Amino acid sequence: MSPAPAADKRSLRIEALARRGEVEPHVRAQFSARLAKFGLEMAQRLHASAISAFHPIHDEPDTLALLGALAEHGFRTALPITVARGAPSSGSGMLIAPALDPDLMFVPLACFDRRGHRIGYGAGHYDRTLEGLRAKGSVTAIGVAYSASEVAVLPDEPHDQRLDYVLTEHDLFDCRTA
Numbered sequence: 001m002s003p004a005p006a007a008d009k010r011s012l013r014i015e016a017l018a019r020r021g022e023v024e025p026h027v028r029a030q031f032s033a034r035l036a037k038f039g040l041e042m043a044q045r046l047h048a049s050a051i052s053a054f055h056p057i058h059d060e061p062d063t064l065a066l067l068g069a070l071a072e073h074g075f076r077t078a079l080p081i082t083v084a085r086g087a088p089s090s091g092s093g094m095l096i097a098p099a100l101d102p103d104l105m106f107v108p109l110a111c112f113d114r115r116g117h118r119i120g121y122g123a124g125h126y127d128r129t130l131e132g133l134r135a136k137g138s139v140t141a142i143g144v145a146y147s148a149s150e151v152a153v154l155p156d157e158p159h160d161q162r163l164d165y166v167l168t169e170h171d172l173f174d175c176r177t178a
Helices: 003-022 025-048 065-074 125-136
Strands: 048-052 074-076 104-108 140-145 165-167 173-174
Touching: 025 065, 025 104, 025 140, 025 165, 065 074, 104 125
Parallel strands: 048 074, 048 104, 104 140, 140 165
Antiparallel strands: 165 173
């Protein structure tokens, strides 16, 4: 691990977000369809009772088809809501709804490595949320990223929560054995 992982992460985040911004529109559309198909299959295989996915911002992969496919097949879905910087994400899709603890999460990221480490936007919301969910029981975390977001090795810190899988437009990486 680097002596300055936060600075390294900041630099890697900036570079990865720039690469992600260059992904072609047709690749984005194809990945959205791949994610919807894979996500539904994974939810069925895991017998997921509640699934969390993110609403895409900026140039993140589009999860809306995934959410639609899951809802169409009767899965309970939720969007994470962050109430304040530094607070864990909630599973509730609406502020008036009760909190929902998902057992399957689709997680956004700026960059990842094949060991399952990720860098997000730097606030640590997903790390704290995954840590809390894992303390209560089992949750499967799937990172959603374009292949342009992959790096060889990310610096990691004790609080970083690893992903179980990373899905890109080309590959599925099983990080549980990394």
